[in-house]
């Protein structure tokens with residue numbers, strides 16, 4: 001019996017632009033996604049029985065079919081029934097470090113790790129493109145989580161173009177443990193409030209999505225200029241989340257006022273707020289200053305940095 005242990009990094013959005021509606025009901029997006037070193041550890045192991053089992057050390061993470069990692073295993077069983085019959089079921093263990101429902105793609109990266117892990121466990125030899133195609137069935141962020149690094153994501157977020165790696169940019173993350181923002185609510189509210197500004201015709205929609213490739217933040221990334229990247233952070237969803245969640249707005253303002261902070265933004269649909277910071281030392285100092293300014297144990301703070309990888313094997317037995 002073999003098992004694999006995988007590192008599953010979280011992501012932040014350096015850029016998130018909502019362009020318009022898609023015929024499938026999702027939004028047409030132009031995003032820049034960035035992996036970070038803050039990661040879950042996922043292990044996958046063959047079982048002698050034919051079921052899928054999920055264990056987790058985190059009370060907010062479901063262990064039933066509503067867990068995206070479970071869905072990933074179920075998809076592999078459906079796609080490769082003969083291999084499943086040969087190898088049997090799968091046990092998935094999730095060691096959670098990424099805050100849950102945080103806009104950091106926690107569930108998506110767990111699903112990505114399970115796809116990669118089962119591919120290895122069952123000797124399928126799938127290519128990265130094949131894994132990403134399977135990932136797109138599970139969720140828009142899953143393909144990026146497999147590949148990781150820095151990338152432009154268009155369409156629903158599943159069409160990826162890699163960008164030059166950004167390493168060693170330090171990040172402070174802040175999230176209230178008990179505060180959750182529903183991704184569905186954020187996009188629905190954005191449509192209600194700003195739907196009249198959406199680009200309507202398909203050609204203009206595609207042109208707008210393509211324009212991100214030559215946008216100013218992409219140039220800053222190509223130059224690996226952290227200060228310039230930090231000045232060009234953007235997230236359309238802040239327009240609906242910040243007015244509704246004053247705690248998120250407060251974190252955003254507090255980060256912006258700290259020495260050493262190059263720029264700050266909400267990640268995805270929130271509620272996590274991140275700050276790009278010049279050095280590890282400054283990141284630790286910013287974390288301490290925020291901790292001293294907000295005396296609330298519900299507030300979680302992390303110092304991490306940009307990662308240049310997606311799902312990575314930690315060990316195999």
Ligand code: ATP
Pocket residue numbers: 060061062066067068069094099100101102103104105106107108110111141183268269270
């Ligand atoms: P995204 O950035 O992709 O929108 P997120 O970081 O906002 O994701 P998740 O951490 O994936 O959000 O959690 C969203 C919900 O999904 C949670 O309320 C949780 O109950 C459920 N969930 C399902 N599977 C997982 C998983 N493997 N890890 C964390 N949450 C999961």
